[in-house]
Amino acid sequence: MNADVVVIGAGIVGAACARALARTGLSVVVVDRGAPASATSARGEGNLLVSDKAPGPELDLAMLAADHWPHLAASLADELGPGFPDIEYDRKGGVVVATTEEGAEPLRAFANGQAAAGVEVAHLTPGEARSLEPHLNPAITAAVHYPQDAQLQPVVATEALLASARRAGVRVLAHQEVVGLVRDGERITGVRTASETIGTSAVVVAAGPWSGEVAAVLGADLPVRPRRGMVLVTARMAQRVFHKVYDGDYFGATQSADADLQTSSVVESTPGGTVLIGSSRQQIGFDDRLRVNVLAEVAGRALRLFPFLAGTPVIRAYGGFRPYVPDHLPVVGEDPRHPGLWYATGHEGAGIGLAGVTGDLLCAQLTGADPAIDPAPFQPSRPSLAAHLTGGAA
Amino acid sequence: MTHVLVIGAGPAGLSAAVAAGDAGARVTLLDSGDGLGGQYWRHLPPQRPAQREARLHHGWAAFDRLRGSLVGVEVVTEAQVWAIETVDGIAVHVLIGPADAGGRAARTFAPDALVLATGAHDRTLPFPGWNLPGVFSAGAAQALAKGERVAVGRRAVVAGAGPFLLPVAQSLTAAGAHVVGVYEAARPAALARGWLPRPWRLLGAARKGGELAGYAAHHLGRRVPYRLGRAVIEARGDGRVEAVVTARLNADWSPIPGTERTVAADAVCVSHGFTPRLELPIAAGCRIGPDRFVAVDADQRTSVESVYAAGEITGIGGVDAALVEGRIAGARAAGAPAAAADLKRRTATTDFARRIDAAHGIRRGWTSWLRDDTVVCRCEEVAYGPLRDAAAATDQASLRSLKLTSRAGLGICQARMCGRTVEELTGADPARAEDTTDRRPLAAPIRLGDLAAPATTCGKDTHV
Secondary structure (H helix, E strand, O other), X not given: OEOOEEEEOOOHHHHHHHHHHHHOOOOEEEEOOOOOOOOHHHOOOOXXXXXXXXXXXXXXXXXXXXXXXXXXXXXXXXXXXXXXXXXXXXXXXXXXXXXXHHHHHHHHHXXXXXXXXXXXXXXXOHHHHHHHOOOOXXXXXXXXXXXXXXXXXXXHHHHHHHHHHHHOOOXXXXXXXXXXXXXXXXXXXXXXXXXXXXXXXXXEEOOHHHHHHHHHHOOOOOOOEEEEEEEEEEOOOOOOOOOEEEEOHHHHHHHOOOOOOEEEEEEXXXXXXXXXXXXEEEOEOEOOOOOHHHHHHHHHHHHHHOHHHHHXXXXXXXXXXXXXXXXXXXXXXXXXXXXXXXXXXXXXXXXXXXXXXXXXXXXXXXXXXXXXXXXXXXXXXXXXXXXXXXXXXX | OOEXXXXXXXXXXXXXXXXXXXXXXXXXEEOOOOOOOOOOOOOOOOOOOOOOHHHHOOOHHHHHHHHHOOOOOEEEOOEEEEEEEOOOOOEEEEEXXXXXXXXXXXXXXXXXXXXXXXXXXXXXXXXXXXXOOOEEEHXXXXXHHHHHOOOOOOEEEEEEOOOOXXXXXXXXXXXXXXXXXXXXXXXXXXXXXXOOOOHHHHHHHOOOXXXXXXXXXXXXXXXXXXXXXXXXXXXXXXXXXOXXXXXXXXXXXXXXXXXXXXXXXXXXXXXXXXXEOOHHHHHOOOOXXXXXXXXXXXXXXXXXXXXXXXXHHHOOOHHHHHHHXXXXXXXXXXXXXXXXXXXXXXXXXXXXXXXXXXXXXXXXXXXXXXXXXXXXXXXXXXXXXXXXXXXXXXXXXXXXXXXHHHOOOXXXXXOOXXXXXXHHHHOOOOOXXXXXXXXXXXXXXXXXXXXXXXXXXXXXXXXX
């Protein structure tokens, strides 16, 4: 088997890369050691957030994604028809609140900085916040509305991108583990899986939190590490939460390099009638054992936002690993030390929202087209990542 | 002193608790129900005891003996284990109080040894009309008959597969229903392979003769028709069950066209076997075998140090197997040797479990009685057609994705009802961990307020 490009990873980022590449006419094979759409992409909440990002390259990418998703969602629905499950794209908006006096001013300042960077931001009085979210704890100290925040069903979105990719000729090989590269001198000539060799000159690592391990198998190094997140799901109920509502501490959790447990509260309803309650961040490797203290902390924070949830049954807890990069920026570009080896990973908890634009950005660089956004901040060669690379520059 | 925690107070758990106590351990016995005995010895609550309890239950004397031997055992009923943590030894998190009530007391146990005896619930295959009022799982019908003395209908049909159908029919009759027929899907040839042409003979050999001979006499005496190789393939009615359609089955359980018969009935009680309750063994880290039961050695040891399993979670072997396995597990958990006689009996009961599966195990052809609009997942109202369409649209055989694109198995019961069915319909490979519906890190629903109370849920147990 031969392909112009082999994408490793059939999660949402790999699917978006494969789809974008195939639509330019390239032949693409996606390999995954497990089932498609079943790891990190199936273990998050489906966040498409601008509200949690500080001004900088990631926010720029998120704003591009916020504009891009409505078009992508509509074109996927058009292409796949009514028989395909709904990806449930919903630009429901986010409401970020501070629950302490100390938290109020930093939230307002953060929002002002985002407004200056072009994010739609509306400061709310507690009364206005309660008119958007009638069941919100009245004791909140500050609130900001972010109309651009959106939500979708991440597994359906991943499957939709994969289905669209297949229609563009992409072959998806499930349960095939990549075991190494074939090289001719410095040049990549193929990818070896446990069962075959796929001839190719370009490889895209889109293996989420396993990207560091995959890079190592390919003879490269990439500082992507797993960071565990836990989410709670309630029983179905009449809708009483209308936006993505979270406390401002979420910034602290997502932007932190601290390995210890951090939680913040993100509460939202789903079209299925359940309420999702996230989430935690904890660096414990790929350890997936249940930790009751983590669930307790997530639950406690959610109750500070919505006290009425105290009597609501939680029916499920699920956890996943997010691809963490020390400088908190996705890695989308070619490894300068290994020509032909590309990365599209490191989105941590933002991969669902950023997948579409990541696929386009990767594709533009690989095919030499004009990217929609400056790719420089996302290069594996960026200075902020240099200290974390052990191999050194070639 | 060794502290042994036993989860489940059915036959296996009760005998484990008694054996561990006899071996000198400090024992705590938990059950989520409000009394002892489990599903097998389900009986009226103590505040309104039945005069004839002993006559209504098989092996009641054994139950009485076990119950009387629990001296010194701390018994906690209405104890719902909602999580097992394995981060720092084993921690078993429990809420105690009426199910669904708020403010239940929280306790956490960190025992030296754990015996899991969580049993099984009955498995019901879907068929058109199975979601009509008047269709019951045989287990639910049995529980109402035994526990409340209530018959689920006046003209009842009992259908499915396995030896459990007969006691259900008997309980219904005892509770006042007219059982118009018992339909066993297994055909005579399969029964012969599993048992013998006359099942009670083999059962006699396995020392269960009294029990099944009793059923047989009962049915012959009351003239309840017992049909082999026939299944209920549809329930009909306007707003509730009024009739059922039965059909003869091929060896693979696909219905034979032209053999349909319609029978008037206002209740249908269905059981196609049992699904072990595996969430706690999985949470404890126990290896599950390819047959989807907890893997144990001859001492009932699981793959996890100091964790033992007994009863239906290790194989559907009936009450005798459960009692023997419980005794072995309890003794070993307490650090004592198991009785040689029990180890010998265990061999016979393991064979019994194999025979039940050979005779009554579900065959793949059953899916041909489904229609596109037959609901598969009742919590989320996902029908067979849409489930198949989702699988086709996504070219997906992996359960995790399919559950999330179709919503099958995502509802309040967390796939306890439909999980195995969804696995079969989607061609999931249960050998892959991600393709099992049995993994439930939250083993039971818990109110967010209870979950958020770390002071009471995170400490080591201080009550014992």
